[in-house]
Amino acid sequence: TRWLLAATGPHMYSDLKIVTGSSNPELAKAICDHLGCQLTPTLATRFSDGELRIEIGDNVRGDDVFVVQPTCPPNINRNLVQLCLMLDALKRASAGRITAVIPYYGYARQDRKVSPRAPISAKMVADFISVAGAERVVTVDLHAGQIQGYFDCPVDNLFAVPVMLEALRQLDKENLVIVSPDAGGVERARAFAKRLDAPLAIVDKRRDKPNQAQAMHVIGDVQGRLAVVVDDMIDTAGTLCTGAEVLLKNGATKIVACATHAVLSGPAIERINATEALSQVFVTDTIPLGEKLESCSKLTVVSVAALLGKTIHNIHTGSSVSVLFV
Numbered sequence: 001t002r003w004l005l006a007a008t009g010p011h012m013y014s015d016l017k018i019v020t021g022s023s024n025p026e027l028a029k030a031i032c033d034h035l036g037c038q039l040t041p042t043l044a045t046r047f048s049d050g051e052l053r054i055e056i057g058d059n060v061r062g063d064d065v066f067v068v069q070p071t072c073p074p075n076i077n078r079n080l081v082q083l084c085l086m087l088d089a090l091k092r093a094s095a096g097r098i099t100a101v102i103p104y105y106g107y108a109r110q111d112r113k114v115s116p117r118a119p120i121s122a123k124m125v126a127d128f129i130s131v132a133g134a135e136r137v138v139t140v141d142l143h144a145g146q147i148q149g150y151f152d153c154p155v156d157n158l159f160a161v162p163v164m165l166e167a168l169r170q171l172d173k174e175n176l177v178i179v180s181p182d183a184g185g186v187e188r189a190r191a192f193a194k195r196l197d198a199p200l201a202i203v204d205k206r207r208d209k210p211n212q213a214q215a216m217h218v219i220g221d222v223q224g225r226l227a228v229v230v231d232d233m234i235d236t237a238g239t240l241c242t243g244a245e246v247l248l249k250n251g252a253t254k255i256v257a258c259a260t261h262a263v264l265s266g267p268a269i270e271r272i273n274a275t276e277a278l279s280q281v282f283v284t285d286t287i288p289l290g291e292k293l294e295s296c297s298k299l300t301v302v303s304v305a306a307l308l309g310k311t312i313h314n315i316h317t318g319s320s321v322s323v324l325f326v
Helices: 002-008 025-035 076-092 121-132 145-150 161-168 183-196 238-249 268-274 291-295 305-317
Strands: 016-020 042-046 052-056 064-068 097-102 136-140 155-158 176-180 200-209 212-219 226-234 254-262 278-284 299-302
Touching: 016 025, 016 305, 025 064, 025 305, 042 076, 052 076, 064 076, 064 305, 076 097, 076 121, 097 305, 121 145, 136 305, 145 155, 155 305, 161 183, 161 254, 161 278, 161 299, 161 305, 176 183, 183 200, 183 226, 200 238, 212 238, 226 238, 238 254, 238 268, 238 278, 268 291, 291 299
Parallel strands: 016 064, 064 097, 097 136, 136 155, 176 200, 176 226, 226 254, 254 278, 278 299
Antiparallel strands: 042 052, 200 212
16 A cells, blocks of 8 residues: 555546536536546436436546536526535545636625624635535636635636736727726736736726715826726626726726626626627626627627636646646
8 A cells, every 4th residue: 555655646636527517518618628528427407396416427436526617697506506516426426636616606795794793605605615525626716815715725716817818919009008997906907907018097986885886086097098997797787887987088988898707697788788988898708698698799708718727737737727827
């Protein structure tokens, strides 16, 4: 036994396996295409009483298994429970290592107590995932970076900046200004501005009620420039559309937006279609858009499949993941 451990090392696993549920199978298939492998067959249905039924359709004993399952809308709770059931199934099937690949981490905005007797939901979800069997977590653009500390296992919080930059470099870089929609997103916007060698501006925003935002004025010069509003997600699009109107009033010639997570809940699509200030919105496929993509011509989807595929490959082979944080 000692000789075998010395020869193979303590962290050697058999095959690489990709498992997915029903939240975003298209993204999982695209990741497999980049890795040159096939999805491990998985049964993910419901019983007649509504309970979820999960069954892994292949042997995973000793394998390095990655579960691709964003806990995204419109069925956040179902997707979360489905993820936990898949993790538990793999743990009980003696998988060598189990990594939860969660491109969109649901409940991330509830990362602290904002009122008395309120839960810290992001922490509770992290506990669910850990107890279910995740030994490592991969996610993309966490709304709050400190959520990484809610896990006792390694967390790779990838940035979609390289993916978005490929799309933004097709724009007029000579007349570009990167805009943060609020003070909290300045660090993210600065990363874009640095790589595009563009100036930075900030929209001063005051939020009176949840999902309702009022933008007041712009800090920085956007006069006569192409403004690119950078955010981690678009939910109801209130912040985005109001900010675009303010930028237009302050002299911006054109406003483009880019966000990693296209939540697009409630009146988001109607608002984006209705505003003339916003000409194009770049989003990724961490959340499947379905019919929303067809109903809004301003949306352009760029894929994070290659980024996640490289990350999975590097984790499986023991290579550095930090090289992807560029």
